[in-house]
Amino acid sequence: MKTLKQMVAALLVFSSVAMPISAHAQGRSPVSLSGDVMAVETSVDEAGNESTQLVEPSVIVPGDRLVFGTDYANQGAEPVENFVVTNPLPSAVRLAPDADAELTVSVDGGVTWGTLGTLTVANEDGTTRTAAHADVTHVRWTIASIAPGESGRLEYPAIIR
């Protein structure tokens, strides 16, 4: 439990620090972004059926699954257009293989974008190969328009390398 409290405290510290900075830099933004991370815990019931729950990350080690989420909301009076959320993957995680295949991703640090199946990666010998989940460096979501008062949530699953 001690660890859980520490983790929650860490999340609170960052949220209280990061939000005012961005608000200051951008003026009063009508759009709010709120990030969170949850760990995926797999449990087995008495019948042997596996089920997963999202829990606060307490103890996490390589191979564990995390879900990074971002809640967005348009708190202004006007609609916002061409809403694009870009999320660089932390280097210590890779995109989980069960991520949405339609997710727009980059495997070159955000230079080129597409669904994973359309991207390639250069091998050391100059040949190329189809990009894999572990190659993904960024994920991106595009929403054409958010009406005033509208909100939503974006998520991507990751596995600790």
Add this chain to the structure above:
Amino acid sequence: MSLFATPVVALFTLSAPAYADGVSAGTLIENTATATYEDGDGPQTVDSNTVVVRVDELLDVTVTSLDSGPIGVQPGEAVLTYEVTNQGNGPEAYELTANPTVAGNDFDTTVVNIAVDTNGNGTYDPGVDEILTAPETTQVLDADEALRVFVIVTVPAGVTDGQASDVELLAEAVTGTGAPGTVFAGRGVDGGDAIVGATGADDSAVGTLIVGITSVDLTKSVSVTDPFGGTNAVPGSVATFTIIANVAGSGSVDDLVVTDAIPEGTTYVDGTLTLDSVDLTDASGDDAGEASDADGISVDLGTVAGGTVHSITFDVTVD
């Protein structure tokens, strides 16, 4: 659902090797999303808060025997070689325990020492390789670092050829061991937690000794042919000596050299030395044998495995 289950499983299998060298304990995973959009005032940018999680320390270890097979031993000292590998993602030391009384042993050895291959040459060097003192604990191994260790044992007197004995080496993470998932709060890198991995944070491996007591038995016989077609030893009779070298046991002997003097009152017949019915020259250095009337015969059989029989013959004439 079953249609989707198979490809998902396959993908997990393909990506499994990425787990092998995991992210180091203490690594901070920080995630921030950035949004760009357009409102009435033009393009805008907003960042999310940054969420941070710290990677905890996974406790995992493997022990393997580096001996390619059973080690042939005789009463006295024997050395077994093992490798301890930190399979976790953070620095960890391991307490080592050598157990010479493994179920099924034909005999039990006595553990003398556990030593570290300090000079890394793969061979136990007394006086060079560090001997661990109780409680025998390795130095701190980095993630994925392997350490070669030796267990020095004494094989008791009275063992018989072919008897076998196992010696088990156990390594336990100093931070703690237990069922996978056991958490040691605050005991990981940078004050993070340590969690027991799939190995239980302990592992053991068995090395095997097999007694190879090898004996060499020499049997010498002679047959005489006299000049008259009989078998009497009279001047001019030819005596053919046969030496049977019978090497018995499960081991082998090195540098086995069979020598014999030419008996008094007889003379070696040049060019009659044979080994296993193949002629050898009398000269030294060109093959396994050499012979002369003054120095007798000598046949170098080299390393001979147990269960091998060699036959050496030579002729003399009675003076």
